[in-house]
Amino acid sequence: MNIDWENLGFEYSPTKSNIRFSYHNGEWSEGKLVNSSNITLSIASNCLHYGQAAFEGLKAFACKDGKVRIFRPEENARRLNDTADYLLMPKFPEDKFVEAVKTVVKDNIDYVPPYGTGGALYIRPVLIGTTSQIGISAAEDYELIILVCPVGPYYKGGIKPVNAMILDDFDRAAPGGTGHVKVAGNYAASLYPTRLARQEGCHVTLFMDAKTHEFIDEFGSSNFVAVTAEGSYVTPKSRSVLPSITNKSLMVLAEDLGLKVERRPIHRSELEEFAEVGAVGTAVVITPVGKIVHKDKVLEYGDTIGPVLKRLYDEMTGIQYGEIPDRHHWMLEV
Ligand code: PLP
Ligand code: COI
Numbered sequence: 001m002n003i004d005w006e007n008l009g010f011e012y013s014p015t016k017s018n019i020r021f022s023y024h025n026g027e028w029s030e031g032k033l034v035n036s037s038n039i040t041l042s043i044a045s046n047c048l049h050y051g052q053a054a055f056e057g058l059k060a061f062a063c064k065d066g067k068v069r070i071f072r073p074e075e076n077a078r079r080l081n082d083t084a085d086y087l088l089m090p091k092f093p094e095d096k097f098v099e100a101v102k103t104v105v106k107d108n109i110d111y112v113p114p115y116g117t118g119g120a121l122y123i124r125p126v127l128i129g130t131t132s133q134i135g136i137s138a139a140e141d142y143e144l145i146i147l148v149c150p151v152g153p154y155y156k157g158g159i160k161p162v163n164a165m166i167l168d169d170f171d172r173a174a175p176g177g178t179g180h181v182k183v184a185g186n187y188a189a190s191l192y193p194t195r196l197a198r199q200e201g202c203h204v205t206l207f208m209d210a211k212t213h214e215f216i217d218e219f220g221s222s223n224f225v226a227v228t229a230e231g232s233y234v235t236p237k238s239r240s241v242l243p244s245i246t247n248k249s250l251m252v253l254a255e256d257l258g259l260k261v262e263r264r265p266i267h268r269s270e271l272e273e274f275a276e277v278g279a280v281g282t283a284v285v286i287t288p289v290g291k292i293v294h295k296d297k298v299l300e301y302g303d304t305i306g307p308v309l310k311r312l313y314d315e316m317t318g319i320q321y322g323e324i325p326d327r328h329h330w331m332l333e334v
Helices: 046-050 073-086 094-107 184-199 245-256 268-272 307-320
Strands: 018-024 032-034 053-055 058-062 068-071 120-129 142-151 162-166 204-208 216-219 223-227 233-236 261-264 276-281 285-294 297-300 331-333
Touching (some): 032 094, 053 073, 216 223, 245 276, 285 307
Antiparallel strands (some): 223 233, 223 276, 276 285
């Protein structure tokens, strides 16, 4: 094992093990730690053809006191089951999920980036329908695999601002669709527009609501947040936005800091007035948005993280790395 902890990106690398559960005849198996990164699947597996695939993302941190802790795994257990429900997949018991996450982190403890490197062990549960079938219906058999890998910042450059692009001709999630759950296909839908954005020098796509294109939904892999000129924390309320655990936590921290928190529809015209804009999520933590590009118009929010988002970033990462008290009991020790 020879890992360059200081220079990790957000990339997959194999670790010692992953943990797997199978669902057959209406029952989940016990978990099995497996050393291989590969799976064997029927070529007619439902997940390959019809996208019956859900996933999650969470992180474990090496804390200042030398212990390793996981951020709010029970929230991911709940959200995975919300996605499973919507995709007609079997739910996975939430206590068993949290135990499984602990088990796989413990088994891969040597892959948790050391305290002070700024990295984390990314935990990626994936739930797939594996029944061989050619008709479109829910599978009868499933695999839940929880893999882990050490990661650094999602966007190179740490908390340097990224550029976002609004594309008028593309949507990520329809109002009555799957935007509110973590379905693999949502990410397939964002690939093409994100490539177009990258070709124009932007890192991310900012999606509007698909029905009217008047209101802000979210970025392709993170929630949208902004700080108003009056200092309020605002974030969109929309059925086609993924309920981010990071955002939910930041709203609590913002209130702790005495900020007004508004979760409401945000008209795109408000973009002109915001003091700070950020992308928030497990992978991106809080990444400031420096510019939002729409056709030939460019809105600028500064070339460093703004003061309010910086305070929230420090609070959040302080709790995650055990540098400040975990006053909301979010961290689970492994
Ligand atoms: N929105 C989308 C589309 C995402 O993929 C993610 C990442 O999981 C988020 C928001 C942030 O959610 P969380 O904070 O739970 O990671
Ligand atoms: C996460 O933040 O955990 C995500 O799942 C976002 C992305 C990497 C798909």
